[in-house]
Amino acid sequence: MELTKYEQDMYDGEYGEGKAECMEILVSLGKIYDAPKMIPITSAQVSGVSYKTIGDAGLDFVVDLGKKADVELECMLNPAGVDIENWEELGFSEEFTKKQVDIIKGYESIGVMSTCTCTPYLIGNTPMINEHVAWSESSAVCYVNSVIGARTNREGGPSALLGAIVGRTPYYGNHLLENRTADMIFNVDADINSDINIGALGYFVGQIVNDKKPYFRLNSNPGRNNLKLLGAALASSGAVSLYHVENITPEADYARVHESFDQLEEVTITQKDIDETISQLSTTDKLPDLVCLGCPHASITEIQEVAYLLKNRKLKRDLWICTSKAINSISKQCGYLDIIESAGGKIVSDTCMVVAPVEDLDYEVIGVNSAKAANYVPNMANMDVVYDSVENLIDMITE
Ligand code: F3S
Numbered sequence: 203m204e205l206t207k208y209e210q211d212m213y214d215g216e217y218g219e220g221k222a223e224c225m226e227i228l229v230s231l232g233k234i235y236d237a238p239k240m241i242p243i244t245s246a247q248v249s250g251v252s253y254k255t256i257g258d259a260g261l262d263f264v265v266d267l268g269k270k271a272d273v274e275l276e277c278m279l280n281p282a283g284v285d286i287e288n289w290e291e292l293g294f295s296e297e298f299t300k301k302q303v304d305i306i307k308g309y310e311s312i313g314v315m316s317t318c319t320c321t322p323y324l325i326g327n328t329p330m331i332n333e334h335v336a337w338s339e340s341s342a343v344c345y346v347n348s349v350i351g352a353r354t355n356r357e358g359g360p361s362a363l364l365g366a367i368v369g370r371t372p373y374y375g376n377h378l379l380e381n382r383t384a385d386m387i388f389n390v391d392a393d394i395n396s397d398i399n400i401g402a403l404g405y406f407v408g409q410i411v412n413d414k415k416p417y418f419r420l421n422s423n424p425g426r427n428n429l430k431l432l433g434a435a436l437a438s439s440g441a442v443s444l445y446h447v448e449n450i451t452p453e454a455d456y457a458r459v460h461e462s463f464d465q466l467e468e469v470t471i472t473q474k475d476i477d478e479t480i481s482q483l484s485t486t487d488k489l490p491d492l493v494c495l496g497c498p499h500a501s502i503t504e505i506q507e508v509a510y511l512l513k514n515r516k517l518k519r520d521l522w523i524c525t526s527k528a529i530n531s532i533s534k535q536c537g538y539l540d541i542i543e544s545a546g547g548k549i550v551s552d553t554c555m556v557v558a559p560v561e562d563l564d565y566e567v568i569g570v571n572s573a574k575a576a577n578y579v580p581n582m583a584n585m586d587v588v589y590d591s592v593e594n595l596i597d598m599i600t601e
Pocket of ligand 1: 339499575
């Protein structure tokens, strides 16, 4: 692999042992994928933050790295295992919380921003089109590639972090324009104007394409919130890291005029496909005892929608809306937090229903409006799940 002088110096240890180790790993990774060089990146997003998923080995890795090198660019974390400001009220253990705080402090000690979210693009970590970044949360990777048009591979948490330390990532895969064309066309003849329908579409198509790049022809514009749900679902049932939506996403035109486009297989998606997927995603008919929204982390307009639905109503079961600390703080300023708390709900910061140890709490059934959450909750938390729209879930748990 061809390295610049600065990269070679980092590799040779001129900038310290930590950067040299990072370069060595990234160069080896690049060689596996035939990367001809490294490419400078402008931001990173690091998964592998929850103590539930990385355990003591992950904590040791972060502490060890903290002794050797700092990150040199904008770098945010994926959701943690607990809301570290409200863990007690939510019912999480002190022991778990302490471990989680140590992990976050470890990242913070090397210059990583300690905000923990899977929607960093909603709170300022928002690259421009064609910018190279190294992100690892699969739903965020899908969003930043597809909706923003920046370029990242589906990094692992460690490779994104190493990239943040040396400001580079191997140049292969989604970083190359010629790899950003479409692989399969989906003509969608179905209603996709709701959270659960668009999620079901993503879940259904993800199973078909796996890590290929779908090109959608939709009959309406889903909007940013639903594109977020679409990408998360595509990346959870499959391993999609980039999709195109005709006339909507920034590189759809590039994919459509590419010489390969006319030869692509076309598939029609019907309402039956969507409806069947929706029913498959619920594992029970029971009422949820906890409704968890915000997978991926909720935007301010999604929180606004819930606040409007809850105005002058009372919840009879628990409701969490998962989001970043920053969006939580905006929702407080806008008065949405007040409405939600008056109804008995909570906005939970910097964690989520999948990476938090919800299985340790007294819940049996979780209601979600995210196909990704519906996919993961039964396995990660060993609980039943109800997959339904925000409106229906709120109706199920209000007096
Ligand atoms: Fe985010 Fe957790 Fe869903 S990390 S995408 S809210 S599973």
